[in-house]
Amino acid sequence: MDAISFNDHKQHNLFIDMFEDDLTLSIILEYPSIHDEKIEIMGTPMELQLHLGFEYHMIPLPVPVLIEGGHATHINGIIEIRLPKQAVKA
Numbered sequence: 001m002d003a004i005s006f007n008d009h010k011q012h013n014l015f016i017d018m019f020e021d022d023l024t025l026s027i028i029l030e031y032p033s034i035h036d037e038k039i040e041i042m043g044t045p046m047e048l049q050l051h052l053g054f055e056y057h058m059i060p061l062p063v064p065v066l067i068e069g070g071h072a073t074h075i076n077g078i079i080e081i082r083l084p085k086q087a088v089k090a
Contacts, residue, residue: 013031013032013033013055014029014030014031014050014052014055014057015029015030015031016028016029016030016059018061018062020062020063020085022085023084023085024082024083024084024085025061025062025063025065025082025083025084025085026080026081026082026083027048027059027061027080027081027082027083028078028079028080029050029078029079029080029081030077030078030079031052031077031079032076032077033053033077034052034053034074034077034079038051038052038053039051039052039072039074039079041072041079041081042067043061043065043067043070044067045061045064045065045066045067045086046060046061046064046065047059047060047061048061048081061083063085063086064085064086065083065084065085065086066083066084066085066086067083069083069084070082070083070084
């Protein structure tokens with residue numbers, strides 16, 4: 001994927017990195033102590049809401065996305081979320 005690093009910051013124990021290309025926004029979250037059964041991801045076109053165990057995080061997104069078209073995976077404390085970007089109206 002030909003992507004540009006958009007954002008890299010830390011919220012408590014959660015490390016966040018975002019990349020985007022023409023069609024997709026990818027969010028990589030590193031949270032080593034989380035288990036699959038404790039992850040809940042919701043959102044709006046401009047933010048993600050994450051429930052990770054007993055912690056709640058709101059993450060603003062740099063571009064509008066289609067939440068219902070998203071896909072998430074979790075492997076060894078790394079959560080990858082891929083969201084299609086909304087079409088830009090001319």
